[in-house]
Amino acid sequence: MDASQFNIRDALGRWLCPACGYPDYAGDPAYDRRGGLAGVTICPCCLWEPGFDDDPAASERAGATILESLRRYRSGWGAAAPWAGRAGEAPEGWDGALQLRRLFEVAPHVR
Ligand SMILES: [Zn+2]
Secondary structure (H helix, E strand, O other): OOHHHHOEEOOOOOEEOOOOOOOOOOOOOOEOOOOOEOOOOOOOOOOOOOOOOOOOOOOOOOOOOHHHHHHHHHHHHOOOOOOOOOOOOOOOOOOHHHHHHHHHHHOHHHO
16 A cells, blocks of 8 residues: 555645544645655644554554554544644634544545
């Protein structure tokens, strides 16, 4: 699997967090084609961190693949898709479940 498939953009060109779909995740794509890291950003919404939460040696939530790690991470994040970042920093009207649905519409392969 080409790791760059986990660099996901929406129609407005924003990079989406591959775990929760947060739309202002990073200024640069996180993964290069071989699974290495081009840029590391901790998601302000769900706290996903490429290179840590997908690294079996570092994170208990990591799986053998990035996709497996994303799935495990989401199950830890919670079915209710809560804001896990700093209190009070969720955007006005933020809806985690809607954000996740939009992620899966744009990138069904990361579900
Ligand atoms: Zn996220």
